Amino acid sequence: MKDCSRPSWTVDIREDEVYRSSYGGYRGPVERHSCPNEECEHGGSCLRTTVRVVCLSCHVAHVITGESGSIRSSTTETTGYGEAPRKVGGLFLWPGEPWPWFDSGPREWLVSRKKPQRLHEEDLTGSISEGRGPRGGRTYSAAALPSPTGPYGIGSRIRWERAQDGFTSITAAAKWIASQGRKNGASPDHEGGKA
Incomplete structure (x- = not known):
């Protein structure tokens, strides 16, 4: 937060394989389906990347998610x-x-x-x-x-x-x-x- 007196950040990154529902909801059974995009290679599943950034001082938390599978580490x-x-x-x-x-x-x-x-x-x-x-x-x-x-x-x-x-x-x-x-x-x- 803007008034945080001692920002101290911790960052966690996680990748999970998630399955798409044929009806777009998360209630009930999840049915795998083919992706409507003919050129798409992930079919009924994809990699989801979740980045969590938390300030240990003021306890603000940012959660960023997206379909990715493209995490790379470098210097x-x-x-x-x-x-x-x-x-x-x-x-x-x-x-x-x-x-x-x-x-x-x-x-x-x-x-x-x-x-x-x-x-x-x-x-x-x-x-x-x-x-x-x-x-x-x-x-x-x-x-x-x-x-x-x-x-x-x-x-x-x-x-x-x-x-x-x-x-x-x-x-x-x-x-x-x-x-x-x-x-x-x-x-x-x-x-x-x-x-």
Whole structure:
């Protein structure tokens, strides 16, 4: 809960095989049936994943269930998520997922001016994405100044006021993001808004 004084989380994950009822209810006998989707391979059963997240301090419990069977375990280094940010150009870059076909680290970073214990949307000041140029060399795109009505952010739930492509390094992209908060007299701690 928001007023929890000492959050202490425990997480449990469980997978069970569950059977579908031909009448969609759970009262009475469960009849196995064929799935109506011809391409579906699970027939009358499927794997259900249940994730339980409980705060041992305030006793809030979150239960997330879904048809899955796709639990995978990995490391923060492999997925990018959970890795510590690195400081570049005066900003903190939080890594995302790596490219699936390159062994070159993350393909995108969320950017903040400060280093909170856990990154939230309101902490963001920009984002950086890695791409490939015409000859396969690395190139970077940057977006800055979060805005709900910003024109940039295709496929992203976070919209940005400004964007620029063609950076040749992460440092150059980060410095561009940092400079966006200082334009038009804004202070270096400026977190958003229109210029």
